[in-house]
Amino acid sequence: MKIVIVNSLYTPHIIGGAEISTQILAETLASVADVHVLTLGGHGRAEGVREERIGGVTVHRMPHGSLYWIGDSKRRGVLMRTARRLTDLYNPRMNEAVRERLAAIKPDLIHTQNLSGFGAGIWTAAAGLNVPIVHTLRDYSLLSPVSSPIKNPLLARMYAMTTSGYSRHVSAVVGISSHILKRHTGAGLFPAAAPKVIPNAVEGGIAASEKDFDRRPLRIGYFGRIEPEKGVRELIEAAMSLPPDVVERIVVCGEGSLRAKLADDCREDARFVFPGKVKPAEARRLMGEADVSFVPSVWEEPFGRVIIESYQVGTPVYATDVGGIPDAVYDPEEFLFPPGSAAAIRAKILSYHSLPGEEKRRIQAACLKHCRGFTQAALLDRHLDLYDQTLAGSEYTPVKTAVGQVH
Numbered sequence: 001m002k003i004v005i006v007n008s009l010y011t012p013h014i015i016g017g018a019e020i021s022t023q024i025l026a027e028t029l030a031s032v033a034d035v036h037v038l039t040l041g042g043h044g045r046a047e048g049v050r051e052e053r054i055g056g057v058t059v060h061r062m063p064h065g066s067l068y069w070i071g072d073s074k075r076r077g078v079l080m081r082t083a084r085r086l087t088d089l090y091n092p093r094m095n096e097a098v099r100e101r102l103a104a105i106k107p108d109l110i111h112t113q114n115l116s117g118f119g120a121g122i123w124t125a126a127a128g129l130n131v132p133i134v135h136t137l138r139d140y141s142l143l144s145p146v147s148s149p150i151k152n153p154l155l156a157r158m159y160a161m162t163t164s165g166y167s168r169h170v171s172a173v174v175g176i177s178s179h180i181l182k183r184h185t186g187a188g189l190f191p192a193a194a195p196k197v198i199p200n201a202v203e204g205g206i207a208a209s210e211k212d213f214d215r216r217p218l219r220i221g222y223f224g225r226i227e228p229e230k231g232v233r234e235l236i237e238a239a240m241s242l243p244p245d246v247v248e249r250i251v252v253c254g255e256g257s258l259r260a261k262l263a264d265d266c267r268e269d270a271r272f273v274f275p276g277k278v279k280p281a282e283a284r285r286l287m288g289e290a291d292v293s294f295v296p297s298v299w300e301e302p303f304g305r306v307i308i309e310s311y312q313v314g315t316p317v318y319a320t321d322v323g324g325i326p327d328a329v330y331d332p333e334e335f336l337f338p339p340g341s342a343a344a345i346r347a348k349i350l351s352y353h354s355l356p357g358e359e360k361r362r363i364q365a366a367c368l369k370h371c372r373g374f375t376q377a378a379l380l381d382r383h384l385d386l387y388d389q390t391l392a393g394s395e396y397t398p399v400k401t402a403v404g405q406v407h
Helices: 017-028 077-087 092-106 120-126 152-168 178-185 232-240 257-266 282-290 304-313 341-356 357-374 376-391
Strands: 002-006 034-041 052-055 057-063 110-114 133-137 174-176 196-199 218-225 249-255 270-276 290-293 317-320
Touching: 002 017, 002 092, 017 034, 017 304, 017 376, 034 092, 034 218, 057 092, 092 120, 110 120, 120 133, 120 152, 133 178, 133 376, 174 376, 178 196, 196 376, 218 232, 218 270, 218 282, 218 304, 218 341, 232 249, 232 257, 232 270, 232 341, 249 257, 249 282, 257 270, 282 304, 282 317, 290 304, 290 341, 304 317, 304 357, 317 341
Parallel strands: 002 034, 002 110, 034 057, 110 133, 133 174, 174 196, 218 249, 218 290, 249 270, 290 317
Antiparallel strands: 052 057
16 A cells, blocks of 8 residues: 655654654554655755655655745744745645645555645645545644634634635544544534544653652652743642652753743752753653653643653653643543642642552553553554545555555
């Protein structure tokens, strides 16, 4: 089976989790299929399409056709970013370029991901080739040209009306969480598509870190961007209000606009450590050293990757009941709390602090088991099943071997 994956950016150009998850999906599928990725590069039209092989995947880097390349790290103002996103509503040059590339590749199935820079209009180009389309929802960019946290409802409704028309060409739609899927289908997008929830796979070995479950003072970890919408301020307020015999150390790992201010606020309290952005191996080590992690986001996270990463090293997580986070959390009834509340975070810290060592040991074992549902093997099985269903009405009929490989 030949699959074309379309995503705005592809490694080594990585902005966030969407690019990481798309690469994991592409390379996982490459073990059983001929996988091609269409993505955007920062080069001009005169250079044409650049091809390369990465991790068993054929990558086609197409010239961007927008006001600027999405991979450009320069900060752009709201007006410039909005204008670029509005060009996604109708970009005939990009639609034709994608159609020509797809016609040359001749895929059996097209799987689109984030389309910023391409525009949802490429679904019409793909549909014109009579190839089934699957789309995975990784953010809210089909609903609003302004920002990921949905703002300006009127503009968002106008934007979604256009993308919903294009989305009629999609055969199946995947949400990385039930929340993000409902957010889009509830707005009228993908009226003819079969809905499916397939969580992201999270790379990393599953192995319990050594912990002294009977020691009382807690070592707390936060891992992620340090921005207002991430709820870090509330976590710090809650931890700071508790004495050292309850909270021994708080590691706030990451970068962002609030880092300097929050670090300055905590300068008199030696328990707080701000290591900045660290390499993945170091973040994993710090996660393993924590007794418990917190994900206190106040905005609608599409997924909760850091939750699974924490579970992989045997560290439990308390997180906010918002967006796609509940789908990732083990035992939501116990480990979720309302967003934006330092008091709620404080209560969860005290709750975990009061647990006996044997109960903490049981929770760790349950977290390790829970994260096995987010492996690459699970991702592959779920996607092959979805592709089989999507292709069932086409001329191509996939045949699975005993080990699930498609030929």
